[in-house]
Amino acid sequence: MTAEVRQDATSSGREWLCDPRFAPLFDELVAAVVKQYRADVPAARRLLAEALANARLAKLVGESASPDDIRRTRVYKDAAAAAKRHVYHALRRYRPSEETDQDALIARLRNGGTSLAPTELAEIVDQLVNAHASTRERRSDAAAFYKFLANALDTATSVLDIGCGVQPLRFPFASLPSLRRYVAADSNGPSIDAVQAFAAATNNRALLAIRDDLCNGWQPIISCLESEEDETCPFDAALMLKLIPVIARQSRALLSTLAETPARRWIVTGSTTSLAKRTSIIRREQGVLRRFIADAGRQIRAEFQSGEEFGYIVE
Numbered sequence: 001m002t003a004e005v006r007q008d009a010t011s012s013g014r015e016w017l018c019d020p021r022f023a024p025l026f027d028e029l030v031a032a033v034v035k036q037y038r039a040d041v042p043a044a045r046r047l048l049a050e051a052l053a054n055a056r057l058a059k060l061v062g063e064s065a066s067p068d069d070i071r072r073t074r075v076y077k078d079a080a081a082a083a084k085r086h087v088y089h090a091l092r093r094y095r096p097s098e099e100t101d102q103d104a105l106i107a108r109l110r111n112g113g114t115s116l117a118p119t120e121l122a123e124i125v126d127q128l129v130n131a132h133a134s135t136r137e138r139r140s141d142a143a144a145f146y147k148f149l150a151n152a153l154d155t156a157t158s159v160l161d162i163g164c165g166v167q168p169l170r171f172p173f174a175s176l177p178s179l180r181r182y183v184a185a186d187s188n189g190p191s192i193d194a195v196q197a198f199a200a201a202t203n204n205r206a207l208l209a210i211r212d213d214l215c216n217g218w219q220p221i222i223s224c225l226e227s228e229e230d231e232t233c234p235f236d237a238a239l240m241l242k243l244i245p246v247i248a249r250q251s252r253a254l255l256s257t258l259a260e261t262p263a264r265r266w267i268v269t270g271s272t273t274s275l276a277k278r279t280s281i282i283r284r285e286q287g288v289l290r291r292f293i294a295d296a297g298r299q300i301r302a303e304f305q306s307g308e309e310f311g312y313i314v315e
Helices: 005-009 023-036 039-049 057-064 067-071 072-090 100-115 119-131 141-154 188-202 244-250 253-257 282-295
Strands: 156-163 183-188 207-211 235-239 263-271 300-306 309-313
Touching: 005 141, 023 039, 023 067, 057 072, 057 300, 072 300, 100 188, 119 188, 141 263, 141 300, 141 309, 183 188, 188 207, 188 235, 244 253, 244 263, 244 282, 253 282, 263 282, 282 309
Parallel strands: 156 183, 156 235, 183 207, 235 263
Antiparallel strands: 263 309, 300 309
């Protein structure tokens, strides 16, 4: 058991986690979680320690003679299963469960504004991006992914990013000199707050962040554009990055609205690997995206894959 977990256990009144009668079982759980889920050892230890704060289990450890005595009990088996479920659900969260740190980072970005030193701005952006699972997954292949994205968008003057999260904080604006308007839309307030603060801090006049859940269709977003835009198809391109599979699972009725996304070109992506488990989901996600594209009456013009993300250019 690491010193960090030992110190946390002691300070939180969970000393029994370090008890020689339980520590080997904890290590077994950590190994099982790391093998099955996309968590490193420190994260697995932290999440399991959170979940195992169970008074009944603590009492059991105190009354047992050995790890084997504990392992055979129903109390331990139930606690271990619940702890693994806790890890799974924690890893599946796209956004942080605790908003305090995120709020503090957004406040630093907003208050510092254009006076922030480049190193401090980069540090804040890194922390905001790494707290958002969807964007964090792209980290190791970010350079290649954004190079592809810049080439795909090419001379676009207007881009709509639906379900943007904090992705605009990494978007390669400098590589698209023709871009006049980038509308970033999301239903999540903290994500939009972060994008708005970033736009102000970087003096990015092209970037417009809008909080919208699309319940009222596209007009609220279209109305934010200049009047000379073509209202029938006001955007050159729309980004739906890892969006459609999530909507298909959680808000299926919204797919019909997304099928009418007002842009000439769409870039839609999915994940090759589960957010939580070390399993391939590419065939399932391909099926969801292809059905969505066909139902929308659109055609796939190109396919691509970058790291754990794949997608289609659709027109």
